[in-house]
Amino acid sequence: MKRIFSLLAIASLSVGLTSCYEDVISPGSDPNGPPQEVSLSGDLIPIFEKNCAMSGCHSADAKKPALTADKAYTELMSGGYVNTMVPDKSPIYTVAKPGGSMPTLNPKDLQKLLDWIRNGAPNN
Template identity: 40%
Template sequence: MLCNKKIMGVILAGGIVLFFLQGCYKDKTVVSDTGAVITRTVTFSGDIIPIFNKSCSLSGCHTGGGKPPDLSAANAYNSLKVGNYFNTNNPESSVLYLWLTGKKTTQMPVGGMNKDYNALVIAWIKQGAKNN
């Protein structure tokens, strides 16, 4: 009888541990916050293009002949504008922002982006998404 109580106690404790461990599961789509708040002017050529060069076009994924949008330095702005990838009236609904944060589909770039880069992108969109 004492042995059965010990076994039931171990099973119950194991069940409780498993219940709490399931909350530690990591999904493939990670929603990340935007990082720091940007208060300075963000420029497309000085801030956004370097992010694209480092994270999106370097791998060859989003360059001419790759997957749209073409984020190469020469074509990125027009590709984003023509493809309606940003929405200056509602920046948080911008397709570009939703991809970067993983709120639309698998987070881009795959594996996620630096939160400070996300903050720069959303600040740029909020500032009017200018080709500057």
């Protein structure tokens, strides 16, 4: 009787432990998952300055939209580069994706850009 009880206890414990499963998705690793919090000034401006403004393409004196700290938000929002209704169709996002017309951002930075748009593109 003790042996049967022990076997049932072990079987129950085995089933209980193997049925536990936690799906952990790190923030920003799933483009369709909940968007991570992204700050324009703290997260995106450094990306723009490193990849876009420093190249001379999107600097303050360029003919293209300036992506500098003092002008990026106004330029992006007034120029129609951000589509908060369909974030993945935003021109700023589509040109920075692989196959877009601008140099491709790395996946982590591209996800930050998409998440910022998905959060309503706040001026933060």
